[in-house]
Amino acid sequence: MIFDHVAGGLSELDAQIVASIPPGGNWRHLPETIDSARVRQIRQSASQGKGSRSTYYGRMTWDRPAYTISTYFSRPGNGCFIHPSAGRLITVREAARLQSFPDAYRFFGRGRSRFVQVGNAVPPLLGYQLGRVLKQGTMVDLFCGAGGLSLGLEWAGFHSIAAVDNDATAVRTFIENRGPQTPALVADLSDPTELQACVSEIKLRAAKHGGGIALVAGGPPCQGFSTAGDCRLDDPRNQLVFSFVRAVSELEPMQVLMENVASLTFRGRRSILDELQRAFHRIGYTTSIVIAHAEGYGVPQLRRRLFLQAVKGGLPVWPAPQRRLLVPTMAKYQPQATAGSGCPPFSVHDAISDLPSEAAPSPDEAVSYAHTAQSDYQRWSRGIVGIDTLCPPTSIIEEPMTRPLFGKP
Numbered sequence: 058m059i060f061d062h063v064a065g066g067l068s069e070l071d072a073q074i075v076a077s078i079p080p081g082g083n084w085r086h087l088p089e090t091i092d093s094a095r096v097r098q099i100r101q102s103a104s105q106g107k108g109s110r111s112t113y114y115g116r117m118t119w120d121r122p123a124y125t126i127s128t129y130f131s132r133p134g135n136g137c138f139i140h141p142s143a144g145r146l147i148t149v150r151e152a153a154r155l156q157s158f159p160d161a162y163r164f165f166g167r168g169r170s171r172f173v174q175v176g177n178a179v180p181p182l183l184g185y186q187l188g189r190v191l192k193q194g195t196m197v198d199l200f201c202g203a204g205g206l207s208l209g210l211e212w213a214g215f216h217s218i219a220a221v222d223n224d225a226t227a228v229r230t231f232i233e234n235r236g237p238q239t240p241a242l243v244a245d246l247s248d249p250t251e252l253q254a255c256v257s258e259i260k261l262r263a264a265k266h267g268g269g270i271a272l273v274a275g276g277p278p279c280q281g282f283s284t285a286g287d288c289r290l291d292d293p294r295n296q297l298v299f300s301f302v303r304a305v306s307e308l309e310p311m312q313v314l315m316e317n318v319a320s321l322t323f324r325g326r327r328s329i330l331d332e333l334q335r336a337f338h339r340i341g342y343t344t345s346i347v348i349a350h351a352e353g354y355g356v357p358q359l360r361r362r363l364f365l366q367a368v369k370g371g372l373p374v375w376p377a378p379q380r381r382l383l384v385p386t387m388a389k390y391q392p393q394a395t396a397g398s399g400c401p402p403f404s405v406h407d408a409i410s411d412l413p414s415e416a417a418p419s420p421d422e423a424v425s426y427a428h429t430a431q432s433d434y435q436r437w438s439r440g441i442v443g444i445d446t447l448c449p450p451t452s453i454i455e456e457p458m459t460r461p462l463f464g465k466p
Protein backbone atom coordinates (compact mmCIF):
# COMPACT_ATOMS: atom_id res chain seq x y z
CA MET A 58 0.00 0.00 0.00
CA ILE A 59 1.10 3.57 -0.60
CA PHE A 60 0.17 6.93 0.90
CA ASP A 61 0.54 10.52 -0.34
CA HIS A 62 -0.72 9.64 -3.83
CA VAL A 63 -2.28 13.10 -4.31
CA ALA A 64 -1.65 15.59 -7.10
CA GLY A 65 -2.09 19.36 -7.39
CA GLY A 66 -5.52 20.36 -8.71
CA LEU A 67 -6.00 21.60 -12.28
CA SER A 68 -8.32 24.37 -13.43
CA GLU A 69 -10.44 23.61 -16.51
CA LEU A 70 -7.95 25.54 -18.64
CA ASP A 71 -4.95 23.78 -17.12
CA ALA A 72 -6.62 20.40 -17.71
CA GLN A 73 -7.07 21.39 -21.37
CA ILE A 74 -3.39 22.40 -21.55
CA VAL A 75 -2.26 19.17 -19.91
CA ALA A 76 -4.33 17.14 -22.41
CA SER A 77 -2.64 18.90 -25.37
CA ILE A 78 0.95 18.15 -24.36
CA PRO A 79 2.54 14.91 -25.63
CA PRO A 80 5.09 12.88 -23.63
CA GLY A 81 8.41 14.77 -23.69
CA GLY A 82 6.58 17.95 -24.82
CA ASN A 83 6.09 21.30 -23.11
CA TRP A 84 4.46 24.74 -23.63
CA ARG A 85 5.94 24.93 -27.13
CA HIS A 86 3.54 22.14 -28.17
CA LEU A 87 0.44 24.14 -27.21
CA PRO A 88 -1.83 25.41 -29.99
CA GLU A 89 -1.97 29.24 -30.32
CA THR A 90 -5.68 29.00 -29.50
CA ILE A 91 -4.90 28.23 -25.85
CA ASP A 92 -5.40 31.52 -24.09
CA SER A 93 -3.74 31.42 -20.67
CA ALA A 94 -2.03 34.36 -18.98
CA ARG A 95 0.82 32.12 -17.80
CA VAL A 96 1.41 30.67 -21.28
CA ARG A 97 1.32 34.20 -22.78
CA GLN A 98 3.91 35.29 -20.22
CA ILE A 99 6.19 32.34 -21.08
CA ARG A 100 5.78 32.94 -24.84
CA GLN A 101 6.55 36.62 -24.42
CA SER A 102 9.66 36.08 -22.33
CA ALA A 103 10.83 33.40 -24.82
CA SER A 104 10.41 35.83 -27.72
CA GLN A 105 12.52 38.36 -25.80
CA GLY A 106 15.17 35.69 -25.29
CA LYS A 107 14.88 35.60 -21.52
CA GLY A 108 13.69 33.09 -18.97
CA SER A 109 12.08 30.71 -21.47
CA ARG A 110 12.41 27.57 -19.43
CA SER A 111 11.92 24.74 -21.90
CA THR A 112 10.57 22.45 -19.18
CA TYR A 113 7.55 24.65 -18.31
CA TYR A 114 4.27 22.78 -18.84
CA GLY A 115 6.50 19.77 -19.46
CA ARG A 116 5.15 16.23 -19.66
CA MET A 117 7.55 13.54 -18.50
CA THR A 118 8.56 10.75 -20.82
CA TRP A 119 8.73 7.16 -19.61
CA ASP A 120 12.16 6.27 -20.95
CA ARG A 121 14.26 9.07 -19.42
CA PRO A 122 14.89 10.34 -15.90
CA ALA A 123 12.58 13.15 -14.73
CA TYR A 124 13.71 16.77 -14.82
CA THR A 125 14.32 18.46 -11.45
CA ILE A 126 11.47 17.99 -8.98
CA SER A 127 11.16 21.45 -7.45
CA THR A 128 8.78 22.57 -4.71
CA TYR A 129 6.30 23.65 -7.45
CA PHE A 130 5.26 20.25 -8.76
CA SER A 131 1.69 21.01 -7.69
CA ARG A 132 1.48 23.40 -10.69
CA PRO A 133 1.88 22.59 -14.40
CA GLY A 134 3.45 25.90 -15.49
CA ASN A 135 6.61 25.84 -13.38
CA GLY A 136 8.49 22.79 -14.61
CA CYS A 137 8.11 19.30 -16.06
CA PHE A 138 5.58 17.80 -13.68
CA ILE A 139 2.87 16.28 -15.91
CA HIS A 140 2.52 12.51 -15.58
CA PRO A 141 3.94 10.71 -18.65
CA SER A 142 0.58 9.22 -19.68
CA ALA A 143 -2.22 10.32 -17.30
CA GLY A 144 -4.11 13.64 -17.59
CA ARG A 145 -2.75 14.97 -14.31
CA LEU A 146 0.35 16.19 -12.49
CA ILE A 147 2.59 13.75 -10.63
CA THR A 148 1.53 12.94 -7.10
CA VAL A 149 3.50 13.51 -3.88
CA ARG A 150 4.28 9.76 -3.82
CA GLU A 151 5.48 9.76 -7.44
CA ALA A 152 7.65 12.82 -6.72
CA ALA A 153 8.97 11.08 -3.59
CA ARG A 154 9.88 8.02 -5.73
CA LEU A 155 11.65 10.28 -8.25
CA GLN A 156 13.50 11.83 -5.30
CA SER A 157 14.45 8.30 -4.10
CA PHE A 158 12.40 8.26 -0.88
CA PRO A 159 11.26 4.69 -0.11
CA ASP A 160 7.49 4.06 -0.02
CA ALA A 161 7.56 3.57 3.75
CA TYR A 162 8.59 7.22 4.20
CA ARG A 163 5.46 9.26 4.91
CA PHE A 164 4.96 13.02 4.64
CA PHE A 165 2.81 15.21 6.89
CA GLY A 166 1.25 18.65 6.65
CA ARG A 167 -1.59 20.44 4.91
CA GLY A 168 -1.90 22.31 1.64
CA ARG A 169 1.37 22.65 -0.25
CA SER A 170 3.52 21.56 2.70
CA ARG A 171 4.10 17.94 1.56
CA PHE A 172 4.93 19.13 -1.96
CA VAL A 173 7.46 21.64 -0.58
CA GLN A 174 9.07 19.07 1.73
CA VAL A 175 9.55 16.56 -1.10
CA GLY A 176 10.77 19.18 -3.62
CA ASN A 177 13.22 20.71 -1.13
CA ALA A 178 14.84 17.43 -0.17
CA VAL A 179 18.25 16.13 -1.08
CA PRO A 180 17.51 12.76 -2.73
CA PRO A 181 18.30 10.23 0.00
CA LEU A 182 20.18 7.98 -2.48
CA LEU A 183 22.48 10.90 -3.28
CA GLY A 184 23.02 11.55 0.44
CA TYR A 185 23.81 7.84 0.86
CA GLN A 186 26.36 7.80 -1.95
CA LEU A 187 28.12 10.95 -0.72
CA GLY A 188 28.01 9.74 2.89
CA ARG A 189 29.34 6.24 2.43
CA VAL A 190 32.82 7.48 1.44
CA LEU A 191 33.07 9.61 4.61
CA LYS A 192 34.14 8.51 8.10
CA GLN A 193 30.92 7.42 9.81
CA GLY A 194 29.93 8.33 13.37
CA THR A 195 27.60 10.86 14.97
CA MET A 196 25.80 13.36 12.75
CA VAL A 197 23.95 16.67 13.02
CA ASP A 198 21.64 17.94 10.24
CA LEU A 199 21.04 21.72 10.20
CA PHE A 200 18.09 22.93 8.02
CA CYS A 201 16.98 19.28 7.99
CA GLY A 202 13.56 19.75 6.29
CA ALA A 203 11.70 16.45 5.87
CA GLY A 204 15.00 14.60 6.31
CA GLY A 205 16.06 13.49 2.81
CA LEU A 206 19.76 14.16 3.40
CA SER A 207 19.66 12.66 6.90
CA LEU A 208 17.95 9.53 5.61
CA GLY A 209 20.68 8.87 3.06
CA LEU A 210 23.42 9.52 5.61
CA GLU A 211 21.70 7.18 8.08
CA TRP A 212 21.71 4.46 5.39
CA ALA A 213 25.44 5.14 5.00
CA GLY A 214 25.96 4.38 8.70
CA PHE A 215 25.76 7.78 10.42
CA HIS A 216 23.98 8.08 13.76
CA SER A 217 21.79 11.16 14.02
CA ILE A 218 22.14 13.04 17.33
CA ALA A 219 20.35 16.25 16.25
CA ALA A 220 18.39 17.78 13.39
CA VAL A 221 17.09 21.37 13.28
CA ASP A 222 14.61 23.26 11.10
CA ASN A 223 12.28 26.22 11.65
CA ASP A 224 9.37 24.49 9.88
CA ALA A 225 7.49 22.55 12.55
CA THR A 226 5.61 20.51 9.92
CA ALA A 227 8.80 19.35 8.21
CA VAL A 228 10.20 18.46 11.64
CA ARG A 229 7.03 16.42 12.27
CA THR A 230 7.71 14.47 9.05
CA PHE A 231 11.31 13.98 10.23
CA ILE A 232 10.19 12.62 13.60
CA GLU A 233 7.22 10.50 12.44
CA ASN A 234 9.54 8.53 10.16
CA ARG A 235 12.05 7.83 12.90
CA GLY A 236 10.09 7.47 16.12
CA PRO A 237 9.27 9.71 19.09
CA GLN A 238 12.81 9.60 20.51
CA THR A 239 14.15 11.32 17.38
CA PRO A 240 16.37 14.24 18.37
CA ALA A 241 14.82 16.89 16.07
CA LEU A 242 14.41 20.52 17.15
CA VAL A 243 12.32 23.42 15.81
CA ALA A 244 14.41 26.60 15.84
CA ASP A 245 15.19 29.67 13.74
CA LEU A 246 18.87 29.38 12.92
CA SER A 247 19.01 32.97 11.66
CA ASP A 248 18.46 34.14 15.23
CA PRO A 249 21.84 34.14 17.06
CA THR A 250 20.20 33.36 20.41
CA GLU A 251 18.30 30.35 19.02
CA LEU A 252 21.37 29.18 17.15
CA GLN A 253 23.42 29.36 20.35
CA ALA A 254 20.75 27.43 22.26
CA CYS A 255 20.81 24.69 19.59
CA VAL A 256 24.61 24.53 19.69
CA SER A 257 24.56 24.11 23.48
CA GLU A 258 21.92 21.37 23.27
CA ILE A 259 23.83 19.57 20.50
CA LYS A 260 27.07 19.72 22.51
CA LEU A 261 25.27 18.09 25.47
CA ARG A 262 23.96 15.32 23.20
CA ALA A 263 27.40 14.83 21.63
CA ALA A 264 28.93 14.51 25.11
CA LYS A 265 26.49 11.65 25.84
CA HIS A 266 27.77 9.90 22.70
CA GLY A 267 31.43 10.21 23.67
CA GLY A 268 32.22 13.80 22.63
CA GLY A 269 33.25 14.45 19.04
CA ILE A 270 30.85 14.91 16.13
CA ALA A 271 31.79 13.08 12.93
CA LEU A 272 29.65 15.14 10.55
CA VAL A 273 27.63 18.34 10.41
CA ALA A 274 25.46 18.19 7.29
CA GLY A 275 22.81 20.52 5.94
CA GLY A 276 21.23 22.53 3.17
CA PRO A 277 20.78 26.18 4.17
CA PRO A 278 18.14 27.83 1.98
CA CYS A 279 19.27 29.47 -1.18
CA GLN A 280 16.65 32.06 -2.23
CA GLY A 281 19.27 34.79 -2.53
CA PHE A 282 21.37 32.60 -4.84
CA SER A 283 18.72 31.33 -7.21
CA THR A 284 17.45 34.68 -8.43
CA ALA A 285 18.80 36.45 -11.47
CA GLY A 286 21.41 39.15 -11.15
CA ASP A 287 24.36 39.65 -8.87
CA CYS A 288 24.39 38.16 -5.44
CA ARG A 289 25.60 40.30 -2.55
CA LEU A 290 27.39 39.15 0.54
CA ASP A 291 25.15 41.46 2.62
CA ASP A 292 21.81 40.16 1.21
CA PRO A 293 20.07 39.01 4.44
CA ARG A 294 18.73 35.93 2.63
CA ASN A 295 22.31 34.74 2.17
CA GLN A 296 23.22 34.91 5.84
CA LEU A 297 21.95 31.42 6.62
CA VAL A 298 24.98 29.83 4.98
CA PHE A 299 27.12 31.86 7.38
CA SER A 300 24.91 30.80 10.32
CA PHE A 301 25.76 27.27 9.18
CA VAL A 302 29.51 28.09 9.32
CA ARG A 303 29.03 29.67 12.77
CA ALA A 304 27.44 26.45 14.06
CA VAL A 305 30.28 24.41 12.54
CA SER A 306 32.90 26.63 14.20
CA GLU A 307 31.27 25.90 17.60
CA LEU A 308 30.59 22.21 17.06
CA GLU A 309 33.99 21.41 15.48
CA PRO A 310 32.95 18.25 13.60
CA MET A 311 35.51 16.13 11.78
CA GLN A 312 33.64 16.59 8.47
CA VAL A 313 31.07 18.95 6.95
CA LEU A 314 28.74 18.37 4.00
CA MET A 315 26.76 21.39 2.83
CA GLU A 316 24.26 21.30 -0.03
CA ASN A 317 23.22 24.27 -2.14
CA VAL A 318 22.21 25.30 -5.64
CA ALA A 319 24.67 24.80 -8.51
CA SER A 320 24.24 28.44 -9.53
CA LEU A 321 26.47 29.43 -6.59
CA THR A 322 29.36 28.76 -8.96
CA PHE A 323 28.06 31.26 -11.53
CA ARG A 324 29.60 34.67 -12.05
CA GLY A 325 28.01 37.18 -9.68
CA ARG A 326 27.40 34.54 -7.01
CA ARG A 327 30.88 33.08 -6.95
CA SER A 328 32.03 35.68 -4.38
CA ILE A 329 29.70 34.08 -1.82
CA LEU A 330 31.14 30.65 -2.52
CA ASP A 331 34.70 31.97 -2.25
CA GLU A 332 33.84 33.68 1.04
CA LEU A 333 32.27 30.47 2.33
CA GLN A 334 35.37 28.47 1.52
CA ARG A 335 37.55 31.13 3.15
CA ALA A 336 35.33 31.06 6.26
CA PHE A 337 35.79 27.28 6.56
CA HIS A 338 39.52 27.67 5.96
CA ARG A 339 39.80 30.25 8.73
CA ILE A 340 38.36 27.74 11.21
CA GLY A 341 40.77 25.01 10.14
CA TYR A 342 39.06 23.03 7.37
CA THR A 343 40.17 21.95 3.92
CA THR A 344 37.32 22.35 1.43
CA SER A 345 36.29 20.95 -1.90
CA ILE A 346 33.23 21.47 -4.09
CA VAL A 347 31.42 19.21 -6.52
CA ILE A 348 28.30 19.63 -8.60
CA ALA A 349 26.69 16.24 -8.19
CA HIS A 350 24.39 15.03 -10.97
CA ALA A 351 21.75 12.94 -9.22
CA GLU A 352 21.17 10.57 -12.18
CA GLY A 353 24.80 9.43 -11.90
CA TYR A 354 24.11 8.18 -8.38
CA GLY A 355 20.97 6.11 -9.04
CA VAL A 356 18.31 8.83 -8.67
CA PRO A 357 15.81 8.79 -11.60
CA GLN A 358 16.06 12.57 -11.98
CA LEU A 359 18.20 15.18 -13.73
CA ARG A 360 18.95 17.22 -10.63
CA ARG A 361 22.28 18.89 -10.12
CA ARG A 362 23.30 20.34 -6.80
CA LEU A 363 26.41 21.85 -5.32
CA PHE A 364 28.00 20.08 -2.36
CA LEU A 365 30.76 21.62 -0.31
CA GLN A 366 32.79 19.23 1.80
CA ALA A 367 35.02 20.53 4.57
CA VAL A 368 37.39 18.24 6.45
CA LYS A 369 39.64 18.75 9.47
CA GLY A 370 43.02 17.01 9.25
CA GLY A 371 42.58 15.21 5.93
CA LEU A 372 41.45 15.57 2.34
CA PRO A 373 37.83 15.61 1.13
CA VAL A 374 36.75 12.46 -0.71
CA TRP A 375 33.95 12.03 -3.25
CA PRO A 376 32.33 8.96 -4.79
CA ALA A 377 32.56 8.57 -8.56
CA PRO A 378 29.16 8.45 -10.31
CA GLN A 379 28.09 4.89 -11.19
CA ARG A 380 25.69 5.68 -14.01
CA ARG A 381 25.97 7.58 -17.25
CA LEU A 382 25.19 11.30 -16.99
CA LEU A 383 22.66 12.35 -19.62
CA VAL A 384 23.59 16.03 -19.41
CA PRO A 385 27.19 16.07 -18.13
CA THR A 386 27.47 19.83 -17.62
CA MET A 387 29.95 21.62 -15.35
CA ALA A 388 32.57 18.89 -15.88
CA LYS A 389 35.24 20.67 -13.86
CA TYR A 390 33.04 20.38 -10.76
CA GLN A 391 32.40 16.67 -11.10
CA PRO A 392 34.24 13.99 -9.16
CA GLN A 393 35.27 12.46 -12.48
CA ALA A 394 35.45 14.46 -15.69
CA THR A 395 34.32 11.53 -17.83
CA ALA A 396 31.82 10.54 -15.23
CA GLY A 397 29.80 7.40 -14.92
CA SER A 398 30.08 3.86 -16.19
CA GLY A 399 28.22 2.62 -19.24
CA CYS A 400 25.19 1.85 -17.09
CA PRO A 401 22.19 4.02 -18.08
CA PRO A 402 20.43 6.11 -15.43
CA PHE A 403 17.09 4.97 -14.02
CA SER A 404 14.09 6.24 -15.98
CA VAL A 405 10.65 7.49 -14.97
CA HIS A 406 9.36 4.04 -15.99
CA ASP A 407 11.83 2.31 -13.67
CA ALA A 408 10.67 4.62 -10.88
CA ILE A 409 6.86 4.87 -11.03
CA SER A 410 5.31 2.54 -13.63
CA ASP A 411 3.82 0.32 -10.88
CA LEU A 412 1.80 3.15 -9.28
CA PRO A 413 -1.91 3.71 -10.04
CA SER A 414 -2.61 6.14 -12.89
CA GLU A 415 -5.48 7.55 -10.85
CA ALA A 416 -4.50 9.78 -7.93
CA ALA A 417 -6.04 9.27 -4.48
CA PRO A 418 -8.63 11.72 -3.08
CA SER A 419 -6.65 12.29 0.12
CA PRO A 420 -2.95 11.91 1.04
CA ASP A 421 -3.82 9.79 4.07
CA GLU A 422 -5.85 7.30 2.07
CA ALA A 423 -3.88 4.10 1.48
CA VAL A 424 -4.04 2.89 -2.12
CA SER A 425 -2.84 -0.38 -3.67
CA TYR A 426 -0.06 -0.71 -6.18
CA ALA A 427 -1.36 -1.02 -9.75
CA HIS A 428 1.20 -3.70 -10.69
CA THR A 429 3.77 -5.97 -9.13
CA ALA A 430 7.19 -4.31 -8.93
CA GLN A 431 8.57 -3.99 -12.47
CA SER A 432 12.19 -2.95 -11.83
CA ASP A 433 14.96 -3.21 -9.25
CA TYR A 434 14.24 0.42 -8.41
CA GLN A 435 10.61 -0.40 -7.58
CA ARG A 436 11.62 -3.51 -5.61
CA TRP A 437 14.01 -1.32 -3.60
CA SER A 438 11.35 1.41 -3.09
CA ARG A 439 9.03 -1.24 -1.64
CA GLY A 440 11.72 -2.64 0.64
CA ILE A 441 11.93 -6.00 -1.22
CA VAL A 442 15.64 -5.69 -2.08
CA GLY A 443 18.45 -3.84 -0.31
CA ILE A 444 20.32 -0.73 -1.35
CA ASP A 445 23.31 -2.78 -2.61
CA THR A 446 21.15 -3.94 -5.53
CA LEU A 447 20.89 -0.35 -6.73
CA CYS A 448 24.28 0.97 -5.70
CA PRO A 449 27.26 -1.34 -6.23
CA PRO A 450 30.50 -0.40 -4.46
CA THR A 451 31.76 2.95 -5.71
CA SER A 452 35.27 4.11 -6.54
CA ILE A 453 36.47 6.87 -4.28
CA ILE A 454 38.07 10.02 -5.63
CA GLU A 455 40.58 10.92 -2.96
CA GLU A 456 41.58 14.30 -4.31
CA PRO A 457 39.62 17.49 -4.09
CA MET A 458 38.63 18.00 -7.69
CA THR A 459 37.88 21.66 -7.88
CA ARG A 460 39.62 24.98 -7.93
CA PRO A 461 40.12 27.24 -6.15
CA LEU A 462 41.06 24.93 -3.35
CA PHE A 463 41.60 26.66 -0.06
CA GLY A 464 43.66 25.10 2.67
CA LYS A 465 45.47 22.38 0.73
CA PRO A 466 47.91 20.92 3.29
Ligand SMILES: C[S@@+](CC[C@H](N)C(=O)[O-])C[C@H]1O[C@@H](n2cnc3c(N)ncnc32)[C@H](O)[C@@H]1O
Pocket residue numbers: 174177178179180200201202203204205206207221222223224227244245246247248275276277278297
Ligand atom coordinates in the same frame (compact mmCIF):
# COMPACT_ATOMS: atom_id res chain seq x y z
C1 LIG B 1 16.64 23.00 1.11
S1 LIG B 1 15.61 22.72 2.49
C2 LIG B 1 16.49 21.40 3.29
C3 LIG B 1 16.09 20.04 2.81
C4 LIG B 1 16.73 18.91 3.59
N1 LIG B 1 18.17 18.97 3.58
C5 LIG B 1 16.29 17.55 3.06
O1 LIG B 1 17.12 16.85 2.48
O2 LIG B 1 15.10 17.19 3.21
C6 LIG B 1 15.96 24.08 3.51
C7 LIG B 1 15.28 24.04 4.86
O3 LIG B 1 15.68 25.20 5.61
C8 LIG B 1 14.62 25.52 6.49
N2 LIG B 1 14.82 26.91 6.97
C9 LIG B 1 14.63 28.06 6.28
N3 LIG B 1 14.95 29.11 7.04
C10 LIG B 1 15.35 28.63 8.24
C11 LIG B 1 15.79 29.23 9.45
N4 LIG B 1 15.87 30.55 9.56
N5 LIG B 1 16.11 28.41 10.48
C12 LIG B 1 16.00 27.07 10.39
N6 LIG B 1 15.59 26.44 9.26
C13 LIG B 1 15.27 27.21 8.20
C14 LIG B 1 13.38 25.34 5.62
O4 LIG B 1 12.25 25.16 6.44
C15 LIG B 1 13.76 24.12 4.80
O5 LIG B 1 13.24 22.94 5.38
